Amino acid sequence: xxxxxxxxxxxxxxxxxxxxxxxxxxxxxxxxxxxxxxxxxxxxxxxxxxxxxxxxxxxxxxxxxxxxxxxxxxxxxxxxxxxxxxxxxxxxxxxxxxxxxxxxxxxxxxxxxxxxxxxxxxxxxxxxxxxxxxxxxxxxxxxxxxxxxxxxxxxxxxxxxxxxxxxxxxxxxxxxxxxxxxxxxxxxxxxxxxxxxxxxxxxxxxxxxxxxxxxxxxxxxxxxxxxxxxxxxxxxxxxxxxxxxxxxxxxxxxxxxxxxxxxxxxxxxxxxxxxxxxxxxxxxxxxxxxxxxxxxxxxxxxxxxxxxxxxxxxxxxxxxxxxxxxxxxxxxxxxxxxxxxxxxxxxxxxxxxxxxxxxxxxxxxxxxxxxxxxxxxxxxx
Amino acid sequence: xxxxxxxxxxxxxxxxxxxxxxxxxxxxxxxxxxxxxxxxxxxxxxxxxxxxxxxxxxxxxxxxxxxxxxxxxxxxxxxxxxxxxxxxxxxxxxxxxxxxxxxxxxxxxxxxxxxxxxxxxxxxxxxxxxxxxxxxxxxxxxxxxxxxxxxxxxxxxxxxxxxxxxxxxxxxxxxxxxxxxxxxxxxxxxxxxxxxxxxxxxxxxxxxxxxxxxxxxxxxxxxxxxxxxxxxxxxxxxxxxxxxxxxxxxxxxxxxxxxxxxxxxxxxxxxxxxxxxxxxxxxxxxxxxxxxxxxxxxxxxxxxxxxxxxxxxxxxxxxxxxxxxxxxxxxxxxxxxxxxxxxxxxxxxxxxxxxxxxxxxxxxxx
Numbered sequence: 001x002x003x004x005x006x007x008x009x010x011x012x013x014x015x016x017x018x019x020x021x022x023x024x025x026x027x028x029x030x031x032x033x034x035x036x037x038x039x040x041x042x043x044x045x046x047x048x049x050x051x052x053x054x055x056x057x058x059x060x061x062x063x064x065x066x067x068x069x070x071x072x073x074x075x076x077x078x079x080x081x082x083x084x085x086x087x088x089x090x091x092x093x094x095x096x097x098x099x100x101x102x103x104x105x106x107x108x109x110x111x112x113x114x115x116x117x118x119x120x121x122x123x124x125x126x127x128x129x130x131x132x133x134x135x136x137x138x139x140x141x142x143x144x145x146x147x148x149x150x151x152x153x154x155x156x157x158x159x160x161x162x163x164x165x166x167x168x169x170x171x172x173x174x175x176x177x178x179x180x181x182x183x184x185x186x187x188x189x190x191x192x193x194x195x196x197x198x199x200x201x202x203x204x205x206x207x208x209x210x211x212x213x214x215x216x217x218x219x220x221x222x223x224x225x226x227x228x229x230x231x232x233x234x235x236x237x238x239x240x241x242x243x244x245x246x247x248x249x250x251x252x253x254x255x256x257x258x259x260x261x262x263x264x265x266x267x268x269x270x271x272x273x274x275x276x277x278x279x280x281x282x283x284x285x286x287x288x289x290x291x292x293x294x295x296x297x298x299x300x301x302x303x304x305x306x307x308x309x310x311x312x313x314x315x316x317x318x319x320x321x322x323x324x325x326x327x328x329x330x331x332x333x334x335x336x337x338x339x340x341x342x343x344x345x346x347x348x349x350x351x352x353x354x355x356x357x358x359x360x361x362x363x364x365x366x367x368x369x370x371x372x373x374x375x376x377x378x379x380x381x
Numbered sequence: 382x383x384x385x386x387x388x389x390x391x392x393x394x395x396x397x398x399x400x401x402x403x404x405x406x407x408x409x410x411x412x413x414x415x416x417x418x419x420x421x422x423x424x425x426x427x428x429x430x431x432x433x434x435x436x437x438x439x440x441x442x443x444x445x446x447x448x449x450x451x452x453x454x455x456x457x458x459x460x461x462x463x464x465x466x467x468x469x470x471x472x473x474x475x476x477x478x479x480x481x482x483x484x485x486x487x488x489x490x491x492x493x494x495x496x497x498x499x500x501x502x503x504x505x506x507x508x509x510x511x512x513x514x515x516x517x518x519x520x521x522x523x524x525x526x527x528x529x530x531x532x533x534x535x536x537x538x539x540x541x542x543x544x545x546x547x548x549x550x551x552x553x554x555x556x557x558x559x560x561x562x563x564x565x566x567x568x569x570x571x572x573x574x575x576x577x578x579x580x581x582x583x584x585x586x587x588x589x590x591x592x593x594x595x596x597x598x599x600x601x602x603x604x605x606x607x608x609x610x611x612x613x614x615x616x617x618x619x620x621x622x623x624x625x626x627x628x629x630x631x632x633x634x635x636x637x638x639x640x641x642x643x644x645x646x647x648x649x650x651x652x653x654x655x656x657x658x659x660x661x662x663x664x665x666x667x668x669x670x671x672x673x674x675x676x677x678x679x680x681x682x683x684x685x686x687x688x689x690x691x692x693x694x695x696x697x698x699x700x701x702x703x704x705x706x707x708x709x710x711x712x713x714x715x716x717x718x719x720x721x722x723x724x725x726x727x728x729x730x731x732x733x734x735x736x737x738x739x740x741x742x743x744x745x746x747x
Contacts, residue, residue, distance in 0.1 A: 303450055303451075304498060308498065373498055373499060374498070
């Protein structure tokens with residue numbers, strides 16, 4: 001967490017006050033919430049009333065997907081279809097699968113081999129009829145491979161058909177110039193801990209004319225679509241973190257991108273057969289998140305790489321999602337056309353504000369021995 | 382040494398990992414995922430390695446401050462253990478999947494991967510002892526606690542596997558291990574022991590096999606007279622020595638209980654008879670696995686044919702190159718054993734030392 005956010009969190013935590021109460025301390029808490037709402041709205045290019053606080057990105061995604069579906073379907077029972085990219089985070093995918101199990105249907109937008117959803121693809125999908133569609137959802141930037149989607153163009157296509165458009169911007173806010181109003185999105189998810197704020201707080205930005213059915217019913221604290229006593233310290237820290245992150249975003253993005261390029265070019269040059277998942281353009285921070293390096297190491301199991309790198313002091317992730325504790329090849333990589341063995345050998349390295357050149361060089365120095373070992377282990381199973 | 386501690390999520394492997402760490406080894410915890418999909422927290426597609434178990438193992442590893450990984454050996458387990466189990470039953474034999482798992486998964490798939498990644502050994506929470514023998518070679522011995530001794534299911538390990546195995550619990554009793562787990566603050570200290578076959582959680586092997594192999598009605602035949610005395614739903618549901626599930630508790634002829642005395646899988650016939658037909662004096666085994674040097678000539682050893690069965694004195698003789706070219710072992714028992722089925726393993730002991738094992742291919746009466 002950013003020091004300023006931590007300070008705001010602890011300072012607010014010792015203050016009593018339920019933002020829903022009418023007494024003095026309640027009013028003080030309410031003032032903090034509303035001020036934070038205004039600061040967040042300003043930073044993200046939205047109106048304060050469009051900020052709906054949630055317990056994080058997952059809840060916001062669930063509210064966007066299920067809440068919109070329920071509202072659209074109630075208004076017009078013919079609306080039973082969701083149009084969703086195949087590379088969404090599980091916080092979107094799983095609510096979609098849940099709705100499918102309840103009788104909805106879904107058109108998946110497959111990415112190209114670089115990991116981008118094509119605007120024409122959405123256009124074609126909707127051209128054959130959009131009267132049955134309840135929601136279009138495409139993430140701003142992918143959490144695994146870091147590809148940035150053409151959100152504004154996709155939103156415009158959805159709007160041509162009068163459809164609501166949601167984007168999960170959790171990964172994007174800290175690295176890209178994300179502006180809600182300009183993006184054209186009707187709903188946008190943000191999360192606290194991805195912007196240097198606390199865990200367990202986030203927001204769904206909801207355009208004033210968007211229709212949503214609440215998931216949790218109760219006090220109706222947030223625009224009647226999200227109930228629950230507000231986490232005042234978390235909300236204040238989120239606002240502080242978001243402001244700080246956005247203020248240093250451009251400079252930081254440039255710095256991190258240069259580290260990322262050093263890492264990727266270094267890994268490609270080791271002669272180990274390593275490739276980048278998707279397409280690689282050095283210096284690209286608009287089509288791919290600047291801090292994302294996603295490598296495919298042929299002949300290796302991701303969990304072997306993870307163990308060996310961890311033992312060498314490098315913390316990274318595999319290209320896998322753990323399902324019931326068992327690493328499964330990533331749906332994102334498979335959707336991009338990687339084979340299952342390729343996807344199993346994927347390695348995700350995220351560079352952020354604590355990363356340095358020394359870290360990158362240490363990783364590159366450790367990699368040859370790690371890959372050699374992992375390959376020996378990989379052939380055995 | 383750098384050691385992988387196989388952590389099932391149970392109390393034994395938790396304490397085993399903790400002891401290795403205390404002994405100064407560099408320990409990494411690994412939970413084997415042997416099943417892929419889990420419908421709930423408490424069950425999995427095959428009963429073993431539930432999400433809860435993986436979580437328990439992770440919790441212990443976190444407490445010990447050691448790295449923890451889940452390694453996916455599900456497809457290998459399916460092929461080498463589960464499919465083998467089904468095929469053995471389908472062939473009329475009674476396999477022990479725990480031995481297969483130790484031979485092919487824990488001390489093969491897991492061990493090989495560990496060695497390739499730079500580890501020196503694998504440790505488990507089995508109750509058995511590894512002792513340095515007179516020649517400096519590592520020997521496998523029975524555990525101190527006779528009630529928990531698991532040397533039988535480790536009788537498939539060869540000398541190379543043994544050289545890379547640690548069993549830190551062999552000198553202790555189960556109650557001591559539980560006390561130690563509680564003293565170390567492990568949440569699994571009071572977790573019940575696992576029983577039966579891990580991939581058949583409800584313990585109903587016959588129903589599980591029937592789901593795999595289908596209903597195959599056949600005849601129940603009286604072994605003495607050859608007369609058909611009843612019917613059954615598939616020979617794979619029966620094992621030598623079994624009494625329940627025959628549909629006839631006692632014979633109408635003599636009022637004596639009836640048991641399965643043999644299973645003829647190709648003909649799908651189950652032969653039943655009185656208790657005296659269950660006695661066996663000689664067992665012959667294939668698929669020999671020696672934990673050290675193979676014995677030569679006639680040797681006096683102890684023989685044990687089931688996990689918690691008694692050990693009986695016997696004379697063993699290795700017969701080289703039978704008709705299929707593989708070695709066999711003939712074990713003549715000093716005392717008659719009841720209900721020995723082909724497919725079971727006979728583990729041979731010299732004192733407390735495990736000499737080796739064989740899969741029983743045939744039995745005979747003197």
